Amino acid sequence: MNVRMLCLGFLTFGDSTGYEIKKAFQERLSLLYNAGYGSIYPSLNKLHEDGLVMLREEAQNNRPDKKVYSITPEGRACFETYVQRTPGEDHFRSEALTTLMFSHLLPKEHVSDVLDLIIATYQEKIHLLSEDCDMKPTPSEKFLCGFGVKVREAAIDYINQNRHMLESCAQENSKKQTDGVE
Amino acid sequence: MNVRMLCLGFLTFGDSTGYEIKKAFQERLSLLYNAGYGSIYPSLNKLHEDGLVMLREEAQNNRPDKKVYSITPEGRACFETYVQRTPGEDHFRSEALTTLMFSHLLPKEHVSDVLDLIIATYQEKIHLLSEDCDMKPTPSEKFLCGFGVKVREAAIDYINQNRHMLESCAQENSKKQTDGVE
DNA sequence: CTGTGCATGTAAATCGTTACATGATTGC
DNA sequence: GCAATCATGTAACGATTTACATGCACAG
Structure with a gap:
């Protein structure tokens, strides 16, 4: 389960921006995973390229356009298939x-x-x-x-x-x- | 703590070859770490370049020469310094x-x-x-x-x-x- | 004759972290 | 004035995984 799939997973909960997904990682998944912008933004671009998510850009004054992503039917199907595979082994690093x-x-x-x-x-x-x-x-x-x-x-x-x-x-x-x- | 440092660490227990270090990872550290040849052999080469380990090659019939590594005083000092730093956080991935x-x-x-x-x-x-x-x-x-x-x-x-x-x-x-x- | 163990490695691909770059707003 | 929050990203680097490549010995 890499950052790309997890971003897709978060979008099953509802539309979101890269910035909000970063927060979701911190608040909801920090026990298992953490991701920075450096992996989240490229992941979202890749998902968009692959047609697994859509985006609408919302203009804002004095801020970069907000890019709101939503999952497409293909994305949802892809994630559901992925998440029903037999999961791999745990890893613990200390x-x-x-x-x-x-x-x-x-x-x-x-x-x-x-x-x-x-x-x-x-x-x-x-x-x-x-x-x-x-x-x-x-x-x-x-x-x-x-x-x-x-x-x-x-x-x-x-x-x-x-x-x-x-x-x-x-x-x-x-x-x-x-x-x-x- | 990356594979390179762990190889150095294993050599504090005694001389060893890359092949044996692979086994040591499996038998002694598999709860925390696992490494394949693809990371061990390049690590040993790097350690050798840096003068942290020495090697002697033992000829064998019908096998590649066995490369037996041993830690140098610099390597030992380096590892001891490293291992006395405050350790980073745990990571658990499931x-x-x-x-x-x-x-x-x-x-x-x-x-x-x-x-x-x-x-x-x-x-x-x-x-x-x-x-x-x-x-x-x-x-x-x-x-x-x-x-x-x-x-x-x-x-x-x-x-x-x-x-x-x-x-x-x-x-x-x-x-x-x-x-x-x- | 097939698989396991011994023994070495390389190359490409994947993945993630860290540092950098920009810039307005709001609260202390 | 300074830090935090909002909001986007890129580039370089570091690390590991995976697949490939070779080849004998020995046991079942």
Whole structure:
């Protein structure tokens, strides 16, 4: 599922501009995806070229014309076909956890700091999600929101219960490796 | 953390060839990252150019020469500096969950199928991880392995308890939208 | 005789991020 | 006066995926 398809998907909810789609990514999909103008505008152009969306330009004073996109029947059919395919695998990327795979190279304090940072980041996200959850416009978004909370809560519990595994294999003090290169 | 840095990181565990590094990605880091030859071999070449790794070529009969890479002191220093930076944010991408954001377009059975598929996939992963966990060579890997299990267990629980939210907003029968384009 | 493992790579395509470029309006 | 919001985009870069290309050994 790339930015192009997701833009098409957002247009199934109603007409929209590139600018608004950017906001939709932030407000509705930021748990799973984020996109910048640099990918959204070219995507919309491509969708238009392919006849999957239409646009009407609305003149505005002192602003660039607003380009309001709407999905065409072909676009809708295309998206529905796409979304009924068997979905691919999940991907989870964490620079923090990846870093911790190399705990043997890190001073103990740094390992603890990274673990604390992960927990703090997750806690903040949980906080934001909990606040938003009830206000989400669709059941799907509520579901995803709750998912984000529960998974992070489990992650925090796990980290608190098992962090000693990492902290005990880290470098005992902040002595750098540069002297121990062998 | 890109493939180049991860290759460098693997070499802190000991000398290795590109082929072996590919296996290391699969066996040790597949929860967080996966890389193919198409990114590993060019990465190793770049690292060599930059003087961060050395290589010795071992002739073999009827096979391409084996290129055994080892990390240089500069490479080690570079990696340690890199790994002590404050890590960036996590990213979680799920095509299945993204699909479910569009439940309003999907026949109910398909929503259920996708949910069942997510659960089955997670369960299989949990099974594989649980078996491997004890055999993992480093505490870091055990930690990560356990993390993968716990988080997926929480996800499955959440899905089972809340799937009705999605199933009730899906299309009641398998009637396609093509007639209801408005 | 077929598939798996060993062992290397290149080239093209796809995809996304980041930085740049423009410019008025509104609220603090 | 400064930041934020509205509103559009392009260009360069970076990263990864995928398909291609080669070829022996060994097990079933």
